[in-house]
Amino acid sequence: MSAPTKVNLRKAYFGEAEHVIASHDGMSASLFRYETGIEAVRLKNERGHLVILPYMGQMIWDAVFDGVDLTMQNMFSMPRPADVIVGTYGCFAFHSGLLTNGCPGPTDSHPLHGEMPCAAMDSAAIEFGSDADGAFMAITGTREYVMGFGAHYIARPRVVLRPNSTVFDIQMNVENLSGAAMDLMYMCHVNFAFCEGGRIIQPAGFTPEDTIVRTEVPAHVPRNPDYDAFLETLATNPAAMETMSEPHRYDPEQVFYIRNAKTDADGNTAYMMRRVEGDAFHIAYDTNDFPKTVRWVMANQDQKVCAFALPSTCEPEGFSAEQAKGNVISLKSGESRHFTVRLGYMTRAESDTAEQAIRSL
Numbered sequence: 001m002s003a004p005t006k007v008n009l010r011k012a013y014f015g016e017a018e019h020v021i022a023s024h025d026g027m028s029a030s031l032f033r034y035e036t037g038i039e040a041v042r043l044k045n046e047r048g049h050l051v052i053l054p055y056m057g058q059m060i061w062d063a064v065f066d067g068v069d070l071t072m073q074n075m076f077s078m079p080r081p082a083d084v085i086v087g088t089y090g091c092f093a094f095h096s097g098l099l100t101n102g103c104p105g106p107t108d109s110h111p112l113h114g115e116m117p118c119a120a121m122d123s124a125a126i127e128f129g130s131d132a133d134g135a136f137m138a139i140t141g142t143r144e145y146v147m148g149f150g151a152h153y154i155a156r157p158r159v160v161l162r163p164n165s166t167v168f169d170i171q172m173n174v175e176n177l178s179g180a181a182m183d184l185m186y187m188c189h190v191n192f193a194f195c196e197g198g199r200i201i202q203p204a205g206f207t208p209e210d211t212i213v214r215t216e217v218p219a220h221v222p223r224n225p226d227y228d229a230f231l232e233t234l235a236t237n238p239a240a241m242e243t244m245s246e247p248h249r250y251d252p253e254q255v256f257y258i259r260n261a262k263t264d265a266d267g268n269t270a271y272m273m274r275r276v277e278g279d280a281f282h283i284a285y286d287t288n289d290f291p292k293t294v295r296w297v298m299a300n301q302d303q304k305v306c307a308f309a310l311p312s313t314c315e316p317e318g319f320s321a322e323q324a325k326g327n328v329i330s331l332k333s334g335e336s337r338h339f340t341v342r343l344g345y346m347t348r349a350e351s352d353t354a355e356q357a358i359r360s361l
Contacts (some may be wrong), residue, residue: 100315
């Protein structure tokens with residue numbers, strides 16, 4: 001199998017007028033720049049498109065397939081220059097981590113969700129060709145992190161789209177270039193749209209043992225008696241959130257940890273949210289790489305999101321708390337880790353089959 005063709009990108013290639021720079025097997029990659037100055041690539045096939053920010057942490061800003069917008073409702077009409085993710089929190093997906101992760105606790109000094117979400121990438125490229133799964137187009141890039149007397153690694157994110165497909169891959173490769181071991185905490189943070197009436201299908205029970213509500217609420221989340229009472233309800237009866245039928249219940253946000261999820265013989269698992277229309281959003285991954293699954297749901301006037309399955313190496317309580325729980329990976333000098341998540345949109349017929357597959361795990 002031949003190596004893929006690679007087109008190296010430069011920021012000078014991006015202008016206000018969107019233009020196609022590469023095409024392959026019914027797919028195309030076009031470049032443009034938002035009014036805020038952020039460069040973007042539209043990766044498109046016959047069924048829809050992804051908008052990827054190649055120089056800003058390689059986050060996926062937008063995802064639309066078969067006319068359905070997969071992305072959370074948010075306050076941002078376009079991405080904005082930012083050092084931390086809350087400065088531009090409107091994207092479909094971002095890479096959370098890598099040295100630290102989650103909401104910083106009282107003893108933490110790291111930014112929310114770590115240094116990677118808005119990281120300035122060193123390089124970006126478009127790849128196209130064929131592999132064992134057939135034809136593809138991909139956006140790739142590199143980011144070297146180096147800190148005197150600190151960590152030194154290279155991150156290689158990648159997004160892969162295929163012809164006539166409404167699912168795609170988000171990948172991350174992390175290599176420790178330092179002579180010392182490095183801490184690694186990674187979450188593929190996918191912000192699916194909140195679909196009122198949507199039903200979550202998961203390979204675990206909606207029981208207090210399998211679907212655990214976060215009761216240690218971070219300081220940035222406002223509390224009130226109704227919220228606290230609902231927390232108690234969810235702690236004893238998580239099935240109350242199997243269907244997204246009461247949006248007001250998710251203002252403020254709710255976070256859950258999914259435990260004891262079933263997998264196939266190789267450790268692969270999947271989750272989905274079926275919309276009232278019968279179609280669905282779907283996500284699948286290897287639990288050997290992602291031993292933790294987190295759920296984040298929020299619905300207020302400004303933001304609506306149902307991140308029904310966030311694949312992760314850790315939970316999002318900040319470095320100190322996760323280190324105490326043994327959830328921080330130690331990556332040896334010269335060692336690398338690779339992560340792949342397959343996700344996207346499914347039609348009603350595809351959703352029927354996928355739901356049956358999850359329930360048969």
